[in-house]
Amino acid sequence: MNCPNCSTFDEVAMEAVSCADTKIDRCPICGGILLDKGEFQRLRTMGNFYIEALDVEVEIKHNAPGRYCPKWNRSMEREVIKGVEIDVCKQCKYIWLDRGELFALQKQFQ
Ligand SMILES: [Zn+2]
Ligand SMILES: [Zn+2]
Numbered sequence: 001m002n003c004p005n006c007s008t009f010d011e012v013a014m015e016a017v018s019c020a021d022t023k024i025d026r027c028p029i030c031g032g033i034l035l036d037k038g039e040f041q042r043l044r045t046m047g048n049f050y051i052e053a054l055d056v057e058v059e060i061k062h063n064a065p066g067r068y069c070p071k072w073n074r075s076m077e078r079e080v081i082k083g084v085e086i087d088v089c090k091q092c093k094y095i096w097l098d099r100g101e102l103f104a105l106q107k108q109f110q
Contacts, residue, residue: 031099082108
């Protein structure tokens with residue numbers, strides 16, 4: 001699966017990273033995270049330790065004007081949750097979080 005953000009510029013494959021007993025898709029270039037709805041709910045219940053472990057230092061900061069769902073290659077829609085702007089695919093319920101957005105959301109939910 002390609003990164004919804006970086007792939008606007010160049011094809012970048014997401015990497016599966018372990019988070020507790022689940023695997024999360026993270027982009028090795030921009031550090032963004034792609035979640036399905038169930039993963040999103042589960043991450044919210046996990047502690048900061050796991051959320052921080054998902055964060056990765058990145059050198060390149062791509063910021064595409066739009067995000068594209070890697071499944072359908074369709075535009076994702078902007079949605080604001082608790083003041084944090086995220087990207088969602090209404091079709092397959094994927095949620096894209098730019099680096100740092102997961103942590104920002106986590107703080108809002110606490
Ligand atoms: Zn990326
Ligand atoms: Zn989709």
